[in-house]
Amino acid sequence: MYSLILKDFLMLKKMLLIITGLITLWYILQFSSIFIIALAGFLFISNTGSFEDRNNSHIMLNSLPINRKSIISSKYIGALIFGIVTVCLASLFQVVFYFVFDAYTQPFPEIYDLLIGMLCIFLFTSIYYPILYKFGEKYTRIIMMFIGFTIIVFGNIMMHLFKDKIETIKLFLSQFTANQLILTGSVITVLLFLLSWLGTIKIYEAKDF
Numbered sequence: 567m568y569s570l571i572l573k574d575f576l577m578l579k580k581m582l583l584i585i586t587g588l589i590t591l592w593y594i595l596q597f598s599s600i601f602i603i604a605l606a607g608f609l610f611i612s613n614t615g616s617f618e619d620r621n622n623s624h625i626m627l628n629s630l631p632i633n634r635k636s637i638i639s640s641k642y643i644g645a646l647i648f649g650i651v652t653v654c655l656a657s658l659f660q661v662v663f664y665f666v667f668d669a670y671t672q673p674f675p676e677i678y679d680l681l682i683g684m685l686c687i688f689l690f691t692s693i694y695y696p697i698l699y700k701f702g703e704k705y706t707r708i709i710m711m712f713i714g715f716t717i718i719v720f721g722n723i724m725m726h727l728f729k730d731k732i733e734t735i736k737l738f739l740s741q742f743t744a745n746q747l748i749l750t751g752s753v754i755t756v757l758l759f760l761l762s763w764l765g766t767i768k769i770y771e772a773k774d775f
């Protein structure tokens with residue numbers, strides 16, 4: 567398992583340098599921590615999956631004495647590790663930019679921002695890997711673009727339909743504290759992550775290479 571996780575990080579060492587450079591740029595532009603952590607996660611996860619698919623690494627991996635459950639588990643654990651590293655890196659960058667360059671209004675990111683950024687990585691992982699291992703990298707790009715487009719269109723439609731009920735929705739949400747809302751979102755996202763993990767194992771174990 568350790569070797570599989572290490573393989574993904576070594577395989578994408580150039581991409582990791584690019585991601586680090588982008589994080590630096592985003593902090594120079596003073597983007598939010600949520601955006602920085604989430605987008606860095608999207609880049610890492612999508613490149614991890616697509617690189618193996620393009621190079622037919624699955625054939626080589628399945629010729630080794632490694633069970634398929636371990637191969638998929640390494641992807642999800644790798645996403646978790648990358649998320650934790652990115653959260654730490656984002657915190658370090660904000661400290662540097664706050665004290666050295668007098669940027670940002672506080673030395674550390676809000677804990678909620680770090681958590682939401684991490685949850686975004688979990689959510690993307692939960693959606694991306696089952697689709698990747700079911701349909702392959704080529705169709706996954708099309709499906710992910712369609713999902714993104716659908717979310718944007720559906721969001722605009724919902725905003726239009728409920729524009730007269732925004733105050734009612736705000737009043738309803740005001741009954742809950744920020745901690746309660748974040749906790750609920752975290753539980754739902756983690757459950758989706760675990761279900762996706764198990765589902766992707768089933769998909770991968772049923773594939774023929």
